[in-house]
Amino acid sequence: MQRREFLARSFAIGGAALVGAGTLGAQQAGQGDTVATGQNGTSNLFDMNQGAARTVTRPPKPGARPSMDSDTRDALEHQIRCQCGCTLDVYTCRTTDFSCQVSPAMHRDVMALVEGGYSAQEILDAFVDTYGERALMAPKKEGFNWAGYLVPFGALAAGAAAVLVVLRGMQRGSTPAEVPVDGVTVPPLGTADELAKLNDAIRNDD
Amino acid sequence: MILVGELALWVALLMAAWAATTSFAGGALGREDLVASGRRGLYATTAMMVLASIGLWTALLTHDFSLKYVASNTSANMPKVYVFAAFWGGQAGSMLFWGLILSVYSAIAIRFVPLKSRDLVPWACGTLAVILVFFIATVCFKANPYDRLSFVPADGRGMNPQLQNPGMAIHPPNLYLGYVATSIPFAFAIAALVTRRLDAEWLGIVRRWSLLSWFFLTVGITLGMWWAYVELGWSGYWAWDPVENASLLPWLTGTAFLHSIMIQEKRGMLRKWNVVLVVTTFLLAIFGTFITRSGIIESVHSFAQSPVGSWFATFFLTATGVTIYFVATRLKDLEAKATLESMVSREAAFLYNNVVLVGIAFSVLWGTLFPILSEWVRGSKITVGPPFFNTVNVPLGLLLLGLTGVGPLIAWRKASTSNLKRQFAVPAAAGLLVGIVLFVLGMRDGYALVAYTLAGFVAATIVQEFQKGISARRNIHGESFPVAVVRLVGRNRRRYGGYIVHAGIVVLFAAFAGLAFKKDHDVQLRAGETKELVDPLGHRWRFVSQGVSTSETLNRFVTAVGLEVFRDGVPQGILTSEKRQYFDSNKQPQFEPSTEVGIRPSAKMDLYVVLAGVRDETAELRISFNPLVVWVWIGGMIMAVGGLIVMWPQAERRRAPSGYVATLEPKRELVATS
Numbered sequence: 001m002q003r004r005e006f007l008a009r010s011f012a013i014g015g016a017a018l019v020g021a022g023t024l025g026a027q028q029a030g031q032g033d034t035v036a037t038g039q040n041g042t043s044n045l046f047d048m049n050q051g052a053a054r055t056v057t058r059p060p061k062p063g064a065r066p067s068m069d070s071d072t073r074d075a076l077e078h079q080i081r082c083q084c085g086c087t088l089d090v091y092t093c094r095t096t097d098f099s100c101q102v103s104p105a106m107h108r109d110v111m112a113l114v115e116g117g118y119s120a121q122e123i124l125d126a127f128v129d130t131y132g133e134r135a136l137m138a139p140k141k142e143g144f145n146w147a148g149y150l151v152p153f154g155a156l157a158a159g160a161a162a163v164l165v166v167l168r169g170m171q172r173g174s175t176p177a178e179v180p181v182d183g184v185t186v187p188p189l190g191t192a193d194e195l196a197k198l199n200d201a202i203r204n205d206d
Numbered sequence: 207m208i209l210v211g212e213l214a215l216w217v218a219l220l221m222a223a224w225a226a227t228t229s230f231a232g233g234a235l236g237r238e239d240l241v242a243s244g245r246r247g248l249y250a251t252t253a254m255m256v257l258a259s260i261g262l263w264t265a266l267l268t269h270d271f272s273l274k275y276v277a278s279n280t281s282a283n284m285p286k287v288y289v290f291a292a293f294w295g296g297q298a299g300s301m302l303f304w305g306l307i308l309s310v311y312s313a314i315a316i317r318f319v320p321l322k323s324r325d326l327v328p329w330a331c332g333t334l335a336v337i338l339v340f341f342i343a344t345v346c347f348k349a350n351p352y353d354r355l356s357f358v359p360a361d362g363r364g365m366n367p368q369l370q371n372p373g374m375a376i377h378p379p380n381l382y383l384g385y386v387a388t389s390i391p392f393a394f395a396i397a398a399l400v401t402r403r404l405d406a407e408w409l410g411i412v413r414r415w416s417l418l419s420w421f422f423l424t425v426g427i428t429l430g431m432w433w434a435y436v437e438l439g440w441s442g443y444w445a446w447d448p449v450e451n452a453s454l455l456p457w458l459t460g461t462a463f464l465h466s467i468m469i470q471e472k473r474g475m476l477r478k479w480n481v482v483l484v485v486t487t488f489l490l491a492i493f494g495t496f497i498t499r500s501g502i503i504e505s506v507h508s509f510a511q512s513p514v515g516s517w518f519a520t521f522f523l524t525a526t527g528v529t530i531y532f533v534a535t536r537l538k539d540l541e542a543k544a545t546l547e548s549m550v551s552r553e554a555a556f557l558y559n560n561v562v563l564v565g566i567a568f569s570v571l572w573g574t575l576f577p578i579l580s581e582w583v584r585g586s587k588i589t590v591g592p593p594f595f596n597t598v599n600v601p602l603g604l605l606l607l608g609l610t611g612v613g614p615l616i617a618w619r620k621a622s623t624s625n626l627k628r629q630f631a632v633p634a635a636a637g638l639l640v641g642i643v644l645f646v647l648g649m650r651d652g653y654a655l656v657a658y659t660l661a662g663f664v665a666a667t668i669v670q671e672f673q674k675g676i677s678a679r680r681n682i683h684g685e686s687f688p689v690a691v692v693r694l695v696g697r698n699r700r701r702y703g704g705y706i707v708h709a710g711i712v713v714l715f716a717a718f719a720g721l722a723f724k725k726d727h728d729v730q731l732r733a734g735e736t737k738e739l740v741d742p743l744g745h746r747w748r749f750v751s752q753g754v755s756t757s758e759t760l761n762r763f764v765t766a767v768g769l770e771v772f773r774d775g776v777p778q779g780i781l782t783s784e785k786r787q788y789f790d791s792n793k794q795p796q797f798e799p800s801t802e803v804g805i806r807p808s809a810k811m812d813l814y815v816v817l818a819g820v821r822d823e824t825a826e827l828r829i830s831f832n833p834l835v836v837w838v839w840i841g842g843m844i845m846a847v848g849g850l851i852v853m854w855p856q857a858e859r860r861r862a863p864s865g866y867v868a869t870l871e872p873k874r875e876l877v878a879t880s
Contacts, residue, residue: 149597
C-alpha cells in the first residue's frame with residue numbers, strides 16, 4: 001500500500017476517531033481542571049453512595065411460603081449488584097463491609113421477596129424494574145446482550161478460520177524440500193543454474 | 207530540592223522534545239552529530255526526571271503540605287514506608303513515576319543497543335522521546351504533583367487505609383515497570399519499520415524487553431491478586447475489574463508475542479504478526495491506562511473523572527494511526543521467509559496458541575467495553591461483572607491450558623504420526639487418569655474436572671520433557687540427578703525456563719479450579735458463643751468467640767474479634783479479624799472503616815474470617831473456606847522464577863558447525879564436517 005493510498009483510506013476513520021477524542025476532552029474540560037474526586041480527592045477506591053438504595057417490594061403471594069433456602073438465597077444475592085459503588089454483589093458487600101448501608105437494605109428486600117414466595121427469576125426481575133439492568137452482575141441473555149456473550153467466541157472462530165486459511169495458503173505455496181532418488185532422500189544442493197555455475201567454478205579453478 | 211525538582215520537570219520536557227527532534231532529523235538526514243545530540247538529550251531527560259522525582263519524594267517525606275499532592279495523599283502520622291509509596295499512590299505522582307521509569311528504561315535501551323542495530327537508534331530514540339514528551343507534558347499540564355495550594359493545611363488527608371498494605375506498596379511499581387517496558391519494543395518496532403530493517407536483529411532487543419515487561423506484569427498481577435485477597439476482604443483475588451483487566455491485556459498479547467517470536471527466529475515466519483503483537487501490546491498498555499484514568503468506565507479503583515483521559519485518547523489514536531501507516535506501507539518487507547510444511551507442527555501449534563491468547567485478550571477487552579457499547583446502542587447502563595467474564599473466559603482459558611501442553615510436544619516443521627503417538631501417549635494417559643480418579647472420588651463440577659484433567663496432562667508433558675533431558679545428560683555425561691537438572695536448565699534456559707513458566711500456569715489453573723468448591727457462611731457470635739461448620743473436605747470446624755475488643759494505635763481505632771478455632775476437635779489457635787477506623791492528627795475519622803481479614807492459610811484450604819461489623823456486642827462475621835488459594839501465589843512465583851531463568855543472559859557458546867559445509871580451501875576440495 002502506498003503512502004497516498006493509505007492516507008486517503010485512513011482519513012475518514014482517523015478524523016472520526018479524533019472527533020470522538022475531542023468530544024471526550026470537551027466533556028472533561030466541563031468537569032473542570034481539578035484533581036479527581038475520589039474519596040481522598042486523589043485516586044483509588046470509590047466514593048460510597050450510601051443513599052443509593054431504593055425499596056424493592058412486592059405484596060406476598062397468597063399463602064406464601066419461603067421460596068428458597070438460605071444457600072440458594074445467598075447464591076441469588078451473588079447475581080445482584082450492590083448499588084453503593086463498590087462493584088461487588090450484594091452478598092459479598094454486605095458480608096464484607098458493615099459500613100455499607102445499601103447492601104443490607106437490598107438484602108432485606110431480597111429476604112422479604114423470598115418470604116413472599118417469589119422465585120429467583122421474579123426477584124431478579126423486581127430488582128431490574130427498580131434499578132434498571134445494572135442491578136444484575138451480568139447482562140441478561142437476551143436481545144443486544146447476546147452480542148456481549150457471543151462476539152468473543154465468534155471472533156475466536158473467525159480468527160481460527162483466518163489462521164487455517166492462511167496456513168493452508170502457506171502450505172500450498174511451499175515446494176517439496178526433498179527429492180527421493182532410488183529410495184534415498186537427498187537434499188537438493190541448489191538450483192540447476194547454481195549447480196552449473198559451481199561446477200564451472202571448480203573446473204576453471206583446476 | 208523541591209523547587210529544583212519542579213524546575214527539572216520542565217527542563218525534562220524541553221530535553222525530551224529536543225531529543226525527539228534531533229533524533230528524527232538525524233535519522234532522516236543521515237547526520238550522526240544530530241543523532242548523537244538526540245541520544246544525549248535522552249540521557250539528560252533521564253537525569254532531569256530523576257531530579258524531579260527526588261524533589262517529589264523530598265516533599266512527601268518532609269510533609270510539605272503546601273503541595274496539593276502531598277496534602278491529598280499523605281498525613282503526618284502515616285508510616286514512612288507508605289509516605290514513600292504515596293509517590294505512585296495518586297494520579298499525578300503515578301504519572302511522574304511512569305515518566306521516570308520510561309526515561310530510565312529508554313536511556314538503558316539506547317545506551318546498550320548492539321553495534322549491528324545502530325541504524326535503528328535515531329528512530330527508536332526519537333520514538334521513545336516522543337512518548338516521554340507525552341508523559342512529561344501530561345504531568346506538567348494536566349496532573350502536576352507540584353501544584354500548590356493557596357494555603358498550607360496543618361495536616362494532610364492521608365492515604366486510603368486499604369492502600370496502606372505492603373502488597374500495595376510494591377504491586378503498582380511492578381505493574382508500571384511492566385507497562386512501561388512495552389514502550390521499548392514498540393519504539394524498536396517503529397524504528398525497524400521506518401528503516402525497513404525488519405530482519406532478525408531488532409527482534410533480539412525486542413525479545414529482551416518484552417520478557418522484562420512480561421516478568422514485571424506477572425509479578426505485579428500476582429501481587430495485586432494477593433493484595434485484593436488479604437486487604438479488601440471479599441474473599442477473592444480477581445474481580446474482573448477494569449483496572450485488573452487493563453493489566454491482563456498487555457500480559458496476554460505479550461505472552462502471545464513471546465511464543466510467536468520463536469517461530470520467526472527459527473523459521474523466519476509470522477513477521478507481520480510479530481510486529482502487530484509488539485505494537486498491540488504497547489497500545490493496549492496505553493489504552494488500559496486511558497480507560498482507567500478517563501473515568502469512562504466504572505471501576506472500584508479507577509482514577510475517576512481524571513483530566514488526563516482526553517490526552518491519553520488522543521495519544522492512543524495518534525500512536526495507532528502512525529503504527530497502522532507504517533505496517534500498511536511495509537507489508538512487502540514483512541513477507542515470510544519460509545513456508546509452513548504441515549498443519550501439525552510446532553509452529554502451527556504456537557499459532558493456535560496465539561489465536562487463543564489474542565482471543566482471550568479480545569474477550570476481556572470486549573467485556574470491559576461492553577457497558578459503554580450497550581449504553582450507546584440501547585441507552586441503558588448494564589453491569590458486566592464476574593459471571594459474564596467467567597462464562598466467556600473459562601472455556602477459552604481451558605483451551606489455552608490444553609494448548610500449553612500440546613505445543614512443546616510437537617516437532618518443528620512436521621510431526622509424524624509416530625512422533626505424536628510417542629510424545630502424547632503418557633501425558634494423555636496421565637491427564638485422563640487424573641480426571642477419572644477425581645470423578646470416582648466424587649468431583650462433579652464439569653469445568654473443574656476438565657481443568658484438573660488438562661492440568662494433569664500439561665504437568666505430565668513438562669515432567670516428560672525434563673525426564674528426557676535429564677536421562678540424556680546422565681547417560682552421556684554420567685552426571686548425578688541434581689547436577690543433570692541444574693545443567694539441563696542452565697544450558698537451555700529459554701526452553702526449560704519456559705517449561706517452568708508452564709508449570710506455574712498449571713498450578714495457577716489448578717488453584718483457580720479450586721474456587722468451584724469455595725464455601726461461605728454468615729455467622730453471628732457473642733462472646734463465649736460457639737459455631738460449628740463443615741468445610742468442603744468434610745472437616746468439622748468449631749469457632750468459639752473470645753469477644754469483641756477495641757484499641758487505639760498510631761493512626762487508627764481498632765475493633766477486633768478473636769475466635770478460638772478447632773478442626774476435628776484439635777485446637778488451631780486464635781484467629782483475629784479487625785475493623786479499622788483511621789484518623790488524622792486531630793483524631794478526626796478519615797475514610798470509611800476498613801477490614802483486616804483473619805486468614806489461616808494451608809496448602810489445601812484457607813480459613814478466611816471477615817469481621818463485617820459489630821451490632822449489640824454481637825460480631826457479624828463471614829467465615830469462608832477457600833480451597834487451594836495458596837497455590838495462586840505459588841503458581842505466580844513459579845512463573846516469575848521461570849521468567850527469570852528465561853531472561854537470564856546466557857553467554858554465546860562457540861559451536862563447531864554441524865552438518866555438511868562445502869568450502870573452497872586452497873587445496874580446492876569439498877570438505878565435509880559433522
